[in-house]
Amino acid sequence: MTNFTVAVLVRNEFGVLNRVTSMFRRRRFNISSLTVSETEVPELSRITVSSSGLETDKKQLINQLYKLPDVCSIKELDIVESVSCELLLIKVKNDPESRADVRDAAQAFGAKTLDYTRDSVIMRLTGTSREIDAFIDLMRDFTILEICRTGIVSLERGSDTIRRTDL
């Protein structure tokens, strides 16, 4: 079992996300993270999918994606050859006993405070999924009220792009 991340360029059509996720569901792919956004070209959207499985699962996922007519281009993003990050918003309880420890942890990770009230504090952290996991783990020592994370976005290093093929 390995983790892998695949970037998919799709036509920005109505219901395209549904087509992609419907295929994942029916073929029982194990998706850990999925993000969608518009791209530098208005007709295209970019989906970043993270999944885990055997090499054959990865091949199947990519091959099945290629069969969707809305899919224009696919690239597996190697962990070394690409830059990945994720964004976390976390709300923890703000009480006098833990206040200093929470602040120290946030400082160590470079998390930014976005909202500060008598009872709660919201922090934002961007980083790799691993850093975010570690930060959340640390916060479990205190009282986490809410968590929201975006899922992975990823770009290949260097000047190469996913849009090798034409539309």
Added chain:
Amino acid sequence: MKLSGSDIIVRTLIEQGVDTVFGYPGGQILNVYDSLYKYQDEILHVLTAHEQGAAHAADGYARATGRPGVVIATSGPGATNLVTGIATAYLDSVPMIAITGNVPTYQLGTDSFQEIDITGITLPITKHNYIVGSVEELADTIREAFRLAASGRPGPVLIDVPKDIQIASCEYTPQEPVSAEPRRPAKDIRIEAAAECINQSQRPFIYFGGGLINSEAQDELCALAEKLDAPIGCSLMGISGIPTDHPRFLGMQGMHGHYASSMAMHRADCIISLGVRFNDRVTGNRAKFATNAKIIHIDVDGAELDKTVNAAHSMRGDLKLTLQKLLPLLAQKKLPEWRRTIEGLKFEERQVTDSREGLTPRAAMLELNKFLGENTPVATDVGQHQMWAAQSLSFRKTRRFISSGGLGTMGFGMGAAIGASFASKERAVLVTGDGGFGMCLNELATAVTYKVPLVILIMNNGVLGMVRQWQTLFFDKHYSNTVLNRKTDFVALAKAFGADGASASTVEELNKALEKAFSCDGPFVVDCMIDKDEFVLPMLPPGGSMDDIITKVDIGGDQDD
């Protein structure tokens, strides 16, 4: 010229070379039916008894010709009634265009009368589907649908057209029929590696499926077999791909495949697999499947490679073009030892082949064989009769065996046979069972109305034979809900529909009935009585391997019914 959306739909179909469509009218597709009325001299609409029948007819039309079949239905229940037909086509890679009406755009999403999200419903059973957003994009959407349906691995495409778009009008300019995307051979480097592997083989076996028929690679396949001195087997979908009497052809593979074909594949050291997808009905227990063999897998759909079995060499590409590149790289083989093994297997097969006297299923199929012309399309339903037909019928031309393989749809045959007859302009044959025929026999009305020359051979055993077979073998003869024993008189029923029929309990009666059936102008039902405990043999038990093959069953006494 400026045309309404509904006119554009019909004109674009005509432009794409469609001469026949199947369907059923209704509220949200009325405009299209008005246009069909207008253009009735240029395009024939066949009205079926039920939308399911229309979908299967479009499927049968496509299987018989290789061109996309077209089905039209209204919104809501009209659209949902197509679902089984679309799924059947999807699982067997049949090009089909389904056009459905829907409520006007401004009513979409409000649960209007007969509104259904048919694009949502058919998402997993179509290659692609569309809900048309404006009349301006209608013609191009239909063209793209035709291109998609026929390209690469074919399949069904659905176009949902809200009523306001059928009414709106815009400029329409006829275009040439679209062509499928260009075919490509597999990569040279992969072909070379496969050739090296094949050249080392001492016991090669060629195994083909429906992909061979789609790629029209028969000549290349036969050349390959000659070069490798190899036997040939096929999947259910491959039947009629090459002539049944081809000297190297051992017949169908798999759960109910020919003994020699299955055994030869089991003993082979190299299986050259062409346009197949190693379904569980073919492989049985995958851990024990062809353990001695290196598998070479060529398919136009890359997602089929290494999906269920791991091939030594797998490559994506068009079969015909890939084989053309592969053939010159192969050394001419002479394999007398392998040939002797195959002859031995054929001998063993003859020993286990049913040779009983009387109206056995095999005798019925052999009798039917005498009447089949080289162009006669034969459709089946699903179950024992389907396997008997697959095992014992002879075909000389491709696209003449029309059967639901992947989805296994009972009730498929009636519509499919009608569609195949329209497509081939030939008398069609339906081999069915009393169970399967009971599901969609309403289409007898269609066959009568259009005077479709159609021989319907019902293998009537009063039970759901295939399920019963499993109950006999694996469920202690608990015949739960498989004993029909209905009082339906199929000959009288045929007459009530305006058709004709005869029943047969002996080979002589069957011969006479078929004689009448094959000289009848319209549909003719032959009610062929067979014993309820006939088996389809040989049988590989589900999840079993060749070591578990069943060639004889003694059912003994002690039955539940």
